[in-house]
Amino acid sequence: MSTSEVAYVGFMVGAGTRDEEPTLNGLAHYVEHTVFKGCLTPRGENVTARQIINKIEGIGGEINAYTTKEETTFYAATPVAHYAQTLQLLADMVLRPTFPKQETDKELGVILDEIESYEDSPSELIYDDFENLIFHGHPLGMSILGTKKTLHNISRTPTHALNWVETNYTPDRMVVFSQGKMSFDSVCHQIEKAFESAASRWRLVSRSLKQPVPKVVPSTQTFKRHTHQTHVMLGGLAYPLGHEKQLAAYLLNNILGGGSLNSRLNLSLREQKGLVYTVESQYVPLSDTGYWNVYFACDQSQLETCLSLTHKELKRMQDEKLSSLQLHRAIQQLHGQMAISAENQENNVLAMGKSMLYHNRSLTWQEVFQRIENITSDTLQDVANDLFAENHIFTLFYA
Numbered sequence: 001m002s003t004s005e006v007a008y009v010g011f012m013v014g015a016g017t018r019d020e021e022p023t024l025n026g027l028a029h030y031v032e033h034t035v036f037k038g039c040l041t042p043r044g045e046n047v048t049a050r051q052i053i054n055k056i057e058g059i060g061g062e063i064n065a066y067t068t069k070e071e072t073t074f075y076a077a078t079p080v081a082h083y084a085q086t087l088q089l090l091a092d093m094v095l096r097p098t099f100p101k102q103e104t105d106k107e108l109g110v111i112l113d114e115i116e117s118y119e120d121s122p123s124e125l126i127y128d129d130f131e132n133l134i135f136h137g138h139p140l141g142m143s144i145l146g147t148k149k150t151l152h153n154i155s156r157t158p159t160h161a162l163n164w165v166e167t168n169y170t171p172d173r174m175v176v177f178s179q180g181k182m183s184f185d186s187v188c189h190q191i192e193k194a195f196e197s198a199a200s201r202w203r204l205v206s207r208s209l210k211q212p213v214p215k216v217v218p219s220t221q222t223f224k225r226h227t228h229q230t231h232v233m234l235g236g237l238a239y240p241l242g243h244e245k246q247l248a249a250y251l252l253n254n255i256l257g258g259g260s261l262n263s264r265l266n267l268s269l270r271e272q273k274g275l276v277y278t279v280e281s282q283y284v285p286l287s288d289t290g291y292w293n294v295y296f297a298c299d300q301s302q303l304e305t306c307l308s309l310t311h312k313e314l315k316r317m318q319d320e321k322l323s324s325l326q327l328h329r330a331i332q333q334l335h336g337q338m339a340i341s342a343e344n345q346e347n348n349v350l351a352m353g354k355s356m357l358y359h360n361r362s363l364t365w366q367e368v369f370q371r372i373e374n375i376t377s378d379t380l381q382d383v384a385n386d387l388f389a390e391n392h393i394f395t396l397f398y399a
Contacts, residue, residue, distance in 0.1 A: 007083045007180025008345055010075025011094045012353040014175075015168035017069045018139040018210065023153060026111075026146015029067040030154050031161050033111055035074070036065075037103035040096040042197035047092060049103050055089050063090075067144055069131075070287055071357065075349065080181050084190050087178075091194035094169055099161045108155045115145050122231045122398050123278070123297060129223065130233045130396050134291055136216050171195065177353035179345055213237075213289045222397040230300045231398035232307070235293030238387055241285045241358050247368070248375050248383045249283050249292070254337075255322075255330050255380075256313065257281030257294055262333075264313045265294065273309070275302045287358060292387055300399070317384035321377040331373060338365045 016028050037049045047055075056063045061078035074094055078086040118124055128143050135141035146154070154160050178187050218236060225231070239246050257265040257280050269279045279296040294314075298306045322330065341347050342365045355362040 001181070001184075002179050002345065003181060004345065005080050005181065006077055006345065007080045007086075007178070007182065008075060008077050008349040009083065009087050009090065009178045009180075010073060010176070010349060010353065011090060012071055012073045012175045012177060012350075012357050013094075013169055014071060014173040014357050015164075016067055016071050017142050017144050019168065020139060020142065022139075022142065023150060024146075024160060025142045025150040026144070027150075027154050027160060027164055028072050029144050029146065030108075030111060030151060031097075031164050032065045032067045032072050032074070033107050034099055034104045034161060035093045035097040035165075036063075037107060038098040038100045039092040040098060041092055046098065047089075049100075052089065052093065056086065059086075061086060069140055069144065071354070073350065073353065075177075075346075077346065083180060083182055087190050088194055091191075091198070094165075095195070095198035097161075097165060099158050101158060104155060104158070104161070108151060111145065111151060112148060115148065115151075118145060122225055122227050123295070126231050126233050126295065126396060126398055127293075129221075130235065130293060130394070131291070133219070133221055133396055134216060134235070134237060134394050135213060138214055139211060140213065140286070140289070175353050175356045177349045177356065179349045179352070210288060216394075218392055218394045220395040220397075222399050225398040227398055229297040230303050231295075231297045232303070232396070233293050233295045234310070234393055234395040235281075235291055236387060236392045236394055238283055238290040238292045239285060240288050240290050243285070243290075245379070245383050245386070246285055246290075247372050248379045249285075249290075249387065251330060251334060251372060251375055252317065252380050252383050252387075253281050253283040253292060254334055256317065260333065260337075264316075265296075265310065268309045268313055269296060269298075269306055273305070275299075275306050275309075279306075279310075311390070314384075314388040318381065318388055321381050324377070327375075327377050327380075331375070334372060335369055338369055341365070 017025070020027050036052055039047050039052070041047060056076060056078070059079060059082045061076055061082065063074075063076040065072070065074045074090055076086050076090060132141040132143075176191050239249055254260070255264060257263045259280070260266070261271070263281075265279045265281060269276045276296045276298050279294070281292065281294045283292045284290055294310055296306055296310070352362045
């Protein structure tokens with residue numbers, strides 16, 4: 001519930017890139033794009049791509065979607081008065097897409113252009129190449145966008161998209177999330193109505209377990225790119241979603257190179273030395289594994305200095321426990337960041353949906369923070385030694 005006149009509603013499906021066959025890499029993302037190109041109403045009436053856009057934007061709403069390695073999500077922001085019709089349209093798109101060939105062929109060009117745009121941005125492309133380095137030979141290492149070859153394979157056979165939806169967009173893999181000034185009973189009624197007419201289309205099949213993540217020996221790779229700077233990413237495997245040390249890793253990452261100017265890496269490489277424009281770290285927990293990384297770009301002449309300073313900060317976290325004052329400040333900073341983030345309804349509903357998908361419960365940010373407050377300096381040092389050991393680190397260079 002919220003008091004806002006704007007409501008959010010969406011569908012999160014537990015299927016993404018890791019569920020694809022290698023020859024159809026990019027299928028989850030392709031479907032995410034092309035469900036916008038046409039669908040059927042519960043009465044069997046055809047809705048065109050232009051009508052889908054007008055039904056949302058004509059009321060001042062916004063519609064969006066994204067694909068990850070493990071999920072595909074569709075959601076919309078809408079005035080509360082138009083909540084029911086927005087929910088119904090999303091349901092029609094997700095549960096009854098038509099994939100009209102003329103429209104999907106045009107969208108293929110859009111996706112191919114997206115791939116080219118991505119390849120022109122080394123600061124983004126390096127994330128894909130790094131995931132392929134640490135998950136080599138596993139579907140988690142495949143690109144979300146796919147390749148030109150696999151996308152042409154997908155588009156040539158319309159049944160690939162239909163089969164993907166019928167197999168994966170089923171209630172056992174789906175969460176509907178909602179926030180707004182509507183009663184819970186009315187939301188449930190609208191969802192039941194939207195799902196009722198789609199039940200006959202679901203192909204409930206037994207699914208094999210997710211392919212285990214292989215143990216890849218840490219290595220260093222260099223790719224030749226025509227860039228003015230040397231781009232660097234280093235990192236390694238980390239804890240999965242729900243792990244007892246997940247929140248500690250989240251806090252540790254925030255101290256190391258999270259989005260703040262006072263992160264240790266930003267202070268060391270940028271503020272004190274002026275060596276980089278951007279340096280950042282992230283921790284990405286997945287359903288059965290996870291990884292962390294540090295990214296920066298610098299002049300080739302400063303590469304060894306930047307690497308040395310980065311490894312120095314990683315070693316410092318392993319060797320030196322935070323003082324009680326340092327820990328208090330780190331926790332208070334994270335508290336403020338979480339409170340500000342919670343003001344964004346879009347952030348809230350997406351986090352709520354993901355929590356329900358993987359844990360079948362949704363904690364408030366205050367409940368999560370209470371757990372963070374119990375993290376100790378000893379735990380943070382243990383996590384640093386788990387993750388940052390030199391023999392656990394992969395390194396990727398764009399030179």
